[in-house]
Amino acid sequence: xxxxxxxxxxxxxxxxxxxxxxxxxxxxxxxxxxxxxxxxxxxxxxxxxxxxxxxxxxxxxxxxxxxxxxxxxxxxxxxxxxxxxxxxxxxxxxxxxxxxxxxxxxxxxxxxxxxxxxxxxxxxxxxxxxxxxxxxxxxxxxxxxxxxxxxxxxxxxxxxxxxxxxxxxxxxxxxxxxxxxxxxxxxxxxxxxxxxxxxxxxxxxxxxxxxxxxxxxxxxxxxxxxxxxxxxxxxxxxxxxxxxxxxxxxxxxxxxxxxxxxxxxxxxxxxxxxxxxxxxxxxxxxxxxxxxxxxxxxxxxxxxxxxxxxxxxxxxxxxxxxxxxxxxxxxxxxxxxxxxxxxxxxxxxxxxxxxxxxxxxxxxxxxxxxxxxxxxxxxxxxxxxxxxxxxxxxxxxxxxxxxxxxxxxxxxxxxxxxxxxxxxxxxxxxxxxxxxxx
Numbered sequence: 400x401x402x403x404x405x406x407x408x409x410x411x412x413x414x415x416x417x418x419x420x421x422x423x424x425x426x427x428x429x430x431x432x433x434x435x436x437x438x439x440x441x442x443x444x445x446x447x448x449x450x451x452x453x454x455x456x457x458x459x460x461x462x463x464x465x466x467x468x469x470x471x472x473x474x475x476x477x478x479x480x481x482x483x484x485x486x487x488x489x490x491x492x493x494x495x496x497x498x499x500x501x502x503x504x505x506x507x508x509x510x511x512x513x514x515x516x517x518x519x520x521x522x523x524x525x526x527x528x529x530x531x532x533x534x535x536x537x538x539x540x541x542x543x544x545x546x547x548x549x550x551x552x553x554x555x556x557x558x559x560x561x562x563x564x565x566x567x568x569x570x571x572x573x574x575x576x577x578x579x580x581x582x583x584x585x586x587x588x589x590x591x592x593x594x595x596x597x598x599x600x601x602x603x604x605x606x607x608x609x610x611x612x613x614x615x616x617x618x619x620x621x622x623x624x625x626x627x628x629x630x631x632x633x634x635x636x637x638x639x640x641x642x643x644x645x646x647x648x649x650x651x652x653x654x655x656x657x658x659x660x661x662x663x664x665x666x667x668x669x670x671x672x673x674x675x676x677x678x679x680x681x682x683x684x685x686x687x688x689x690x691x692x693x694x695x696x697x698x699x700x701x702x703x704x705x706x707x708x709x710x711x712x713x714x715x716x717x718x719x720x721x722x723x724x725x726x727x728x729x730x731x732x733x734x735x736x737x738x739x740x741x742x743x744x745x746x747x748x749x750x751x752x753x754x755x756x757x758x759x760x761x762x763x764x765x766x767x768x769x770x771x772x773x774x775x776x777x778x779x780x781x782x783x784x785x786x787x788x789x790x791x792x793x794x795x796x797x798x799x800x801x802x803x804x805x806x807x808x809x810x811x812x813x814x815x816x817x818x819x820x821x822x823x824x825x826x827x828x829x830x831x832x833x834x835x836x837x
Contacts (some may be wrong), residue, residue, distance in 0.1 A: 426816035430607060430823060432615035435649045443690075449605040450482045450523050453598075454505075460598035462500060467566025468500035469556055469591045470581075475766040476571055476595045478692055480505050483521060483714055485513045487652045489736045493574055497801055498554060508532025534577055542576035551580035551621070558586070561587035569594050582674075600763060600771040601789040606693060607814055610764060610791050613690040614812050614823045616648045617697045621826035628701055628834035630678050634658035641686060650688045654768065657685040665799040665808040667758065678704045678837070681713075681800065683808040692766045696793045697824045698810035704837040713800035714807040714831040720759065720796040721809050724774075728794075728813055728820040729788060734774045735783035737761060741776065741796065748799055752777040758797040763790065764812060790815040793824075807831070 433443045457480050461469055471477050477497045478484050489495060489510070497507045506528045509517060517529040533540070534547050542548075558564040568581070569591020581588055602610070620641050627640060638656045645653050658671035660682035676682065683700040700717075702710060723740040744755035752775070761774030771785040772792060795810035809828055813820040 403464075426818065426821075430611045430814060430821055432612050433608065435612075442603045444608050446482070447523070449603065451604040452605070453482070456598040456601070457499060457595065458502065460594050461569075463597075464569065464594045465567070466589065466591065466594065467563025468498060468561065468567045469569045469571070469594060470554065470573075471497045471499070471571050471591070471595070472573055473571040473592065473595070475599075475692075476592075477507070478766055479595065479599055481507050481521075481524060483507060483509070483517055484651075484692060485510060488588075491537075493534065493572065494532075496532060496534070496550075498557060500558055501563045503561050504528055506530065506557065517653075528545050534574065537574060538576065540788060542580070545835070547577045547580045548583075549576065551584050551586075554581070555584040555586060571595060596771050599765050600766075601764060601787060602791050602814075603789070606765065607789075607791060608813070609691050609693040610695075610812070611823045613688065613693050613695045614697060614825070616645060616650060616690060617686045617688070617824070618826045619648065620644050621684075621697075621699050624684060624699075625701065625832060625834050626737070628676060628682065628703055629674055630703065632676045633673045634660055634676070634682075635673050637684070638671050641684075645686075645688050649688060651692065652689045654687040654689065654694070655685070656687070657683075657698075659683055659808075662804040664808075665804050667797060667806065667808065676703055679707070681710045681807065683804040683806070685808070685810070687768060688764075694764055694768050695764070695812065696764060696768055696795070697812060697830070698795055698808045699826055699828055700807045700809055701832050701834045703834055706831055706833060707800075707802065707805075709801045710805045710807070711831055713798040714809075717796045717798040717807040717809050718829070720798070721794060721811060724761070724794050724796075725813060725820065725822065727812060728814060728815060729818060730786060730788045732786045733783040734761070734772050734779040734786065735781075737774050737786075737794075738776045738779040742828050743776065747797075759795075761790045761792055761794045765791065776833060786815055788815055788817050801836070 406628050437443055440662055470494050474490055477495055481497055494510050497505050499505045508530045514529045514531045518526045528733055567587045567589045571592040624637055637658050640657050642653050657669055661680040664681055680703045685698045687696055720741050724737050727737050741759035744752045749755035756777045763770030763772055792812050793810055793812045797808045799806045811822050812824040813822050
């Protein structure tokens with residue numbers, strides 16, 4: 400097999416960023432939503448370029464951090480560094496882990512026969528870097544069984560071989576028993592999640608196209624909801640239809656769908672029930688799903704059949720707050736400037752910013768639902784971040800209606816370009832949509 404396939408050439412971070420963003424897309428054109436297949440007549444997502452870019456970003460962030468290595472249990476970080484995934488069921492089990500030490504290629508410990516499968520199908524990493532691993536499945540196998548101790552000693556040996564055992568080891572997520580075993584090996588453990596979030600905040604064109612494709616899938620689901628939203632339909636009926644449609648369209652994980660209607664709109668409960676939709680209801684939905692691992696967070700509000708003046712007013716305010724934020728999005732703007740255009744918590748019925756957190760809100764999108772930057776009055780006013788070209792994030796606003804129970808919730812996903820931003824959540828939301836108008 401070609402050596403260049405087995406070990407892709409890595410370039411320095413600045414060069415990788417340039418090649419990932421500038422040459423491959425013109426920001427004056429719409430970002431494409433190609434479809435799910437590869438073709439020979441146009442360039443689509445280049446997964447090898449994506450793998451190379453993500454590895455370059457991770458190594459650059461590790462080098463800048465002053466740490467010797469990163470030990471990763473967060474499945475989003477594992478996928479970012481190794482381009483491997485074994486199913487959404489892995490997400491809460493802490494059963495896989497990867498080590499990125501110095502300038503070495505990553506080593507992945509995987510569940511059961513998955514490591515054997517990777518050796519056959521994942522030729523971008525050396526075969527010997529795929530290993531069987533087992534820590535205990537969140538304590539189901541107790542630490543006394545010795546699995547954690549064995550792997551901690553194995554990791555210590557690899558750090559010694561890489562010449563970084565005396566440097567801090569960054570860890571993202573970990574079971575307490577594994578943390579203790581690593582400390583027992585004499586390793587200095589520090590927060591590694593910040594390093595990986597630094598790496599993941601700037602997306603290359605392949606990531607942006609995948610995020611856009613995911614958003615295009617949700618566009619279609621909202622058209623279905625617009626047609627199906629009528630009296631007698633339940634919130635969970637909409638959730639079921641949306642799940643079915645998304646998986647048929649190629650989603651690899653429907654993380655959650657919020658479906659909230661009528662008197663449930665205020666306060667916002669962030670879930671769904673079997674409540675029946677009724678005439679005149681205001682209803683909003685959030686669709687959180689991923690395509691090739693890249694996620695959506697995309698709210699839309701509808702009224703059923705008709706709308707009252709106060710419902711329209713709530714929608715207009717939420718839209719205005721959102722549009723003011725979008726107008727500010729461009730490279731070099733700090734997140735406190737964006738948060739400042741949103742109302743203070745007390746201005747829309749909450750006692751403080753902690754109580755209102757997540758309602759006037761911005762958050763990065765990528766392999767995780769929440770990446771950098773986080774934009775909120777709770778954190779951004781005193782700890783602002785710079786908005787940069789290549790960031791992708793969602794902006795969402797919420798406005799309760801004066802009737803005491805209705806509310807509007809709108810969200811747009813944006814890609815930061817070299818001069819401003821492109822909105823990639825395209826189901827119409829400039830005015831309040833009335834489904835099945837009477």
